Amino acid sequence: MKIVVTGADGFLGWHTRVRLRALGGFEVSPISHEDFAGDALEQAINDADVVIHLAGINRASDSELEFGNLAIAERLIEALKATGSDASVVYSDSIHSASDTPYGRGTRGAGEALQAWGTARGAKVTVARLPNLFGEHGRPNYNSFVATFASRVAAGEMPEINVDHPIPLMHVQDAAAAMIDAIAAEYEGILEPHGTSLMVSEVRDKFLEYYDVYRTGDIPALHNDMDVALFNTLRAAMFPKAYPFKPTPRSDQRGTLVESVRVHGGQGQTFVSSTHPGFVRGEHFHLRKIERFQVLSGRAVIRLRRMLSDEVIDFEVNGDEPSVVDMPTLWAHSIKNVGTEELVTLFWAHELFNPTAPDTYPEPVMITPEDQA
Helix, strand or coil, rough: EEEECCCCCHHHHHHHHHHHHHHHEEEEECHHHHHHHCCHHHHHCCCEEEEEEECCCCCHHHHHHHHHHHHHHHHHHHHHHHHCCEEEEEEEEEHHCCCCHHHHHHHHHHHHHHHHHHHHHHEEEEEEEEEEEEECCCCCCCCCHHHHHHHHCCCCCCCCCCCCEEEEEHHHHHHHHHHHHHCCCCCCCCCCCEEEEEHHHHHHHHHHHHHHHHCCCCCCCCCCCHHHHHHHHHHHHHHCCHHHHHHCEEECEEEEEECCCCCCCCCCCCEEEEECCCCCCEEEEECCCCCCEEECCCCCEEEEEEECCCCCEEEEEEEEEEEEEECCCEEEEEEEEEECEEEEEEEECCCCCCCCCCEECCCCCCCCHHHHH
16 A cells, blocks of 8 residues: 655654554655655655645744645645545644634645545545644654653753643654554544643643653653653653663672662563674564663663664663663664673563564664665
8 A cells, every 4th residue: 555645754744654664564655845846746646545644834924824734735636636546635634623713724724625625536535633742752842842841851941831721632653543543444534533631730740750750760650651652752852862871780799789670650571681792682663662771791782763764873881881771662773792792681661561562663773784784
């Protein structure tokens, strides 16, 4: 199945593409805002089965908000008509489309235009009215207040609250899942996935609590999926500056003791592996799992790459200087034995391993043949 994703480089676009990669079986054609100006849009749509339309304007003048979003949808419709496409379209609308504001009128008009095209063409159109989205690698002062709060707390600052009120929130991966599931179900019409309502102050207080516990390497109490999603958002804001954590060894005549993980509530699973010199473990990524690496003996390089990019970060670690590195979600990661002796590593995850839903997706860290060697 070929899926065109417009707004592919945006916050929701990146998360949607990563999820499609994790699921596998899709040919994904990313379309940026710039591609709307040329014929790249028509070329991509020509043989597409589905278009996930995420491109839009959410920070601009009133006129751009009202008419710009409609213009983008009309440009997509123009391309669909020019190619004779009957691809299914999933449009990421907002719960704010019901409001009588420039943004609300603009996004509502875009959805109505796409639905009118679908009716005339006999194509399925889904309008997904999404709540306020948050998640890893959101842009502070742009994507959501959650991204701004995470960035400030990660920097040791106190976020300011102008007005405290409840806001329906949804992790961006859940939004991506809802839209992808709509494709599989051949859904048509209005889709309204529900978020979780939190006070602005609740989000701030959770981040402050998590940071206070986590800055020394402890894992805070995470009571539900929303807590895990918020914690992963904060971890992304802290990465890589906060790592590795350096637990303090305690030695006496008997030997040395060093802590690995302290969890302030919740489940988890720990295991230990040995790795021969020159061999690599990992080469995968997670969408939600919190995973910790700690080398107990030997020398290793922990290597991470942000998904859909060539941004790679290395940590050199060894058993003589105890270090803890937690894997951020949506980053491919590996650990390689670069020493001459056996590498012994402790791994910890915040959830029990479920073979039917392991949340582990194969992905090489180094993306060129030379780097893989």
